[in-house]
Amino acid sequence: MKSRITITSIVIALVLSACNSGSTADKAKNENQKSSEQKATSTSAIDMVAEGQPEVAQVTGAPNVPAPVGDRKPKKLIVNLETTEIEAEIADGKKYTFWTFNNTVPGSFIRVREGDEVELHLKNAENSIMPHNIDLHAVNGPGGGAEPTFASPGKEAVFTFKALNPGLYVYHCAAPPVPMHIGNGMYGLILVEPAGGLKKVDREYYVMQGEFYTKAGKSDVLEFDNDKAVAENPDYVLFNGKKGSMLGQNVLEAKVGETVRFFVGNGGPNLVSSFHVIGEIFDNVYLEGGSTVSHNIQTTIVPAGGSAIVEFKVEVPGVYNIVDHSLSRTFNKGCLGQLKVVGEENPKVYKKGGF
Numbered sequence: 001m002k003s004r005i006t007i008t009s010i011v012i013a014l015v016l017s018a019c020n021s022g023s024t025a026d027k028a029k030n031e032n033q034k035s036s037e038q039k040a041t042s043t044s045a046i047d048m049v050a051e052g053q054p055e056v057a058q059v060t061g062a063p064n065v066p067a068p069v070g071d072r073k074p075k076k077l078i079v080n081l082e083t084t085e086i087e088a089e090i091a092d093g094k095k096y097t098f099w100t101f102n103n104t105v106p107g108s109f110i111r112v113r114e115g116d117e118v119e120l121h122l123k124n125a126e127n128s129i130m131p132h133n134i135d136l137h138a139v140n141g142p143g144g145g146a147e148p149t150f151a152s153p154g155k156e157a158v159f160t161f162k163a164l165n166p167g168l169y170v171y172h173c174a175a176p177p178v179p180m181h182i183g184n185g186m187y188g189l190i191l192v193e194p195a196g197g198l199k200k201v202d203r204e205y206y207v208m209q210g211e212f213y214t215k216a217g218k219s220d221v222l223e224f225d226n227d228k229a230v231a232e233n234p235d236y237v238l239f240n241g242k243k244g245s246m247l248g249q250n251v252l253e254a255k256v257g258e259t260v261r262f263f264v265g266n267g268g269p270n271l272v273s274s275f276h277v278i279g280e281i282f283d284n285v286y287l288e289g290g291s292t293v294s295h296n297i298q299t300t301i302v303p304a305g306g307s308a309i310v311e312f313k314v315e316v317p318g319v320y321n322i323v324d325h326s327l328s329r330t331f332n333k334g335c336l337g338q339l340k341v342v343g344e345e346n347p348k349v350y351k352k353g354g355f
C-alpha cells in the first residue's frame, strides 16, 4: 500500500513538473515576445513624439465623437475632465442624481493616438459632496491613474500617461465605494487609435450602456440603491444614461450605402451586454475593443468595464433597433436606441412578398 502511494505520488509529481515546465517555458517565451514588442512600440513612440506646446484635446458628449486622428505623428495632449454631481432625467420624467465626467453620462469621449502623451486634468466641482478620481483602462500603471487623480471637492489633480496600446478603453471613477460611483454614471470611453488611424467610415457614434439601481430619495429625485446593486437587479438598463437617448428627436442617422461605426462601451457596473442591431449584421467587430477584427457577427459581447467597435454598411432604408439582446432589459428596463436609415429602397436585398 505504502509503495503504491509512493509510486502514485511520483507519477503525479512528474506529470505536474512536466506541465509546469511546459507552461513556464511558454510563459517566458510569450513574455519575451511581448516585452520586445512593447519595447519596440514604446521606443519608437518616444522618439516620435513632437516637441513643443501640448494641445488641448477636443472631447465630445455621446452620441458624438471627436474627429479621427488621421495620419499624424504622436503628440502631447491635455485632456480636461470635471467631475460633477447633477440632477437630470433618467426615464419617463423621473430624475436621478447622476455623478458625471463633464456633466454627461457617459462622460466625454476622448480620442488620442498610439504613442501620444496625455496630461489628464481632473477637476472635482466646487459643489460636489464626494471625492472622485479616474481609472482609465488605456493606462499602463497601477490603478490606471486612480491614486494621482483623487480629488476632493473644489480641487484639481493631474497625472500623465503614454498611450502605448491601441484600442477602445473604458474609463471610470474608482473612488470607494466604486460600484456606487460607476452606478451613478461615472464612466466613459477613450479611443487610442493605431498609427495611421482607423479606416475612414461615413458615420461614427458613441454608444455606452450602463445600469441604474434606484430608490426614492429625500426629494422627488431618485438615488442609488445599494441593495439592488449587490443583487445586480437594476431598475433601468440604458444606453447613454437616459431612456430614449437615441429615440425620437435623438435617433441616430445614416444613409443607404453608408458604413456606420459604433464605439460601444459598457460601464456596468455589473451586467454584461449582448449588443445587437436588429436587422443588421456587423461586417467588422473589433472584439472587446482590441486589435482582433472578426466578421459577420450578429451579437457581440461587451463586458462590464469593456468595449467593442462595430462597423456595418446599411443597404436598406428604415428604422433599426439597437438593443441588448438580453431582451427583458430592452422591453422592460429601457435599453433601446434607434438608427434611422434614409435612401432608396433596395428590393434586391430586402422586399416584402415573393420573387
Ligand SMILES: [Cu+2]
Residues within 6 Å of the ligand: 099, 130, 131, 132, 133, 173, 174, 175, 181, 186
Ligand atoms: Cu466618483
